[in-house]
Amino acid sequence: MSIPISGQPDAVPKKIPELPSEHKALLGRRVSWVKGKLPEEEKKPEKVELAHISHVVGQSGPIARVAATAVIIGAHRAKKQAAERSGEGVLGQHSVKKKEPGEV
Amino acid sequence: MQQKVPWDPTFEESVSQFEEQAIAAQVHVESLHPFDRELFSTQLREQLGGFYADIQKGYEILVNTVMDLSAEGVGLAGMEPAGKLSMKTVKHLFPSQEALDKFTQDENYADRWMEEGKPLYELLGLTTQAIATMYEAACHLLDTDKDEASRCGFRLLLVLAPHMADFWMGYGVSLIRLKKLEEAISSLERAVSLDPNSVQALLLLCRALAEAGRKSEAEAKLSTRLDEAARTADQQLYDLLESARFELSKFAGTV
Numbered sequence A: 001m002s003i004p005i006s007g008q009p010d011a012v013p014k015k016i017p018e019l020p021s022e023h024k025a026l027l028g029r030r031v032s033w034v035k036g037k038l039p040e041e042e043k044k045p046e047k048v049e050l051a052h053i054s055h056v057v058g059q060s061g062p063i064a065r066v067a068a069t070a071v072i073i074g075a076h077r078a079k080k081q082a083a084e085r086s087g088e089g090v091l092g093q094h095s096v097k098k099k100e101p102g103e104v
Numbered sequence B: 001m002q003q004k005v006p007w008d009p010t011f012e013e014s015v016s017q018f019e020e021q022a023i024a025a026q027v028h029v030e031s032l033h034p035f036d037r038e039l040f041s042t043q044l045r046e047q048l049g050g051f052y053a054d055i056q057k058g059y060e061i062l063v064n065t066v067m068d069l070s071a072e073g074v075g076l077a078g079m080e081p082a083g084k085l086s087m088k089t090v091k092h093l094f095p096s097q098e099a100l101d102k103f104t105q106d107e108n109y110a111d112r113w114m115e116e117g118k119p120l121y122e123l124l125g126l127t128t129q130a131i132a133t134m135y136e137a138a139c140h141l142l143d144t145d146k147d148e149a150s151r152c153g154f155r156l157l158l159v160l161a162p163h164m165a166d167f168w169m170g171y172g173v174s175l176i177r178l179k180k181l182e183e184a185i186s187s188l189e190r191a192v193s194l195d196p197n198s199v200q201a202l203l204l205l206c207r208a209l210a211e212a213g214r215k216s217e218a219e220a221k222l223s224t225r226l227d228e229a230a231r232t233a234d235q236q237l238y239d240l241l242e243s244a245r246f247e248l249s250k251f252a253g254t255v
Helices: A021-031 A062-086 B009-029 B037-071 B087-091 B097-105 B109-115 B128-143 B147-160 B165-177 B181-194 B199-211 B215-231 B235-250
Strands: none
Touching: A062 B009, A062 B037, A062 B097, A062 B109, A062 B147, B009 B037, B037 B087, B037 B128, B037 B147, B097 B109, B128 B147, B128 B165, B147 B165, B165 B181, B165 B199, B181 B199, B199 B215, B199 B235, B215 B235
16 A cells, blocks of 8 residues: 655655555455445435535645644543553553552 | 534634634635625534544544454454553554654644645654554454444544545445445545545445435446456456446435
8 A cells, every 4th residue: 555645746655564464355345335235225315514624634734733633632542541451551651550449 | 413522722723723714715715605604614613523523532442442452362463462462562553752742842843744745644653554553443343333433433544644545445435334425425536536446446436326326427437447447358357347337227226
């Protein structure tokens, strides 16, 4: 898989490591249009969004900062959750002290 | 539905700037037909709030999915088997401290970065391996029919690396399943434009079009591709597309 760099046609494409074959096929296996059956229930169109915000994230501007901030806050929360689940502190950055009974 | 947005001064500041730009653009487009500025602003803020919440939720979902898969011993790339969680593997899913410091210390850092056409995951110091692991987690969610969770996960991935056709495809599939067909069509069109050789993206787009009641458009797209396959004497591709066209001709779904 390669990532074309927007606005830099001559740039060397960034590479993302190839996925293991069993996972690479995952998406295709689930969603094959040819082999799968189309649902028969009645479909109703969803209201089209005012603007596809996610489409503009690849462009410059304040929206990039909105997105980056959201990712950072999401990462912070995910990090805390991961640390709590693992019991290893916030992934090595600082320890999570377990409270003793009665401790505030 | 309006989603609750956690208070964050950087978010508020950025939204305000984006709002001003969006309103200015709308005024320009609709200069002959004045629009409801207040309503537009409200809708825009609601949408940005949903976008913001989706990305945060998507991050948590993907990290937790990676941890679940590890704990169950399913084994994603780089994970240790059979219930032993590799903290080293989980750590690489988070932005690097160095990148975060630059981001928080220089308010124009993100803008300059994006103006250079660089993806957001690099700005945040995430590795390509981290993106690949998150992509696998999002695919796993799709594979286990957790459609809303996979939608949030793919939306996050699109924010991080919007040039990846596979991410647009995954996002499109989750939207099809959630019956958000117009958004699905838009996403899959993006996937096709990024990877014009992807037959899978084309077939998914045709499916979304058919389900949205735009069967003739789907047939036209398939016919064009069939002609190309015939010209290049690609028998395997021709047979695949022909069978898709046959299924499409039988499809009687209506909106």
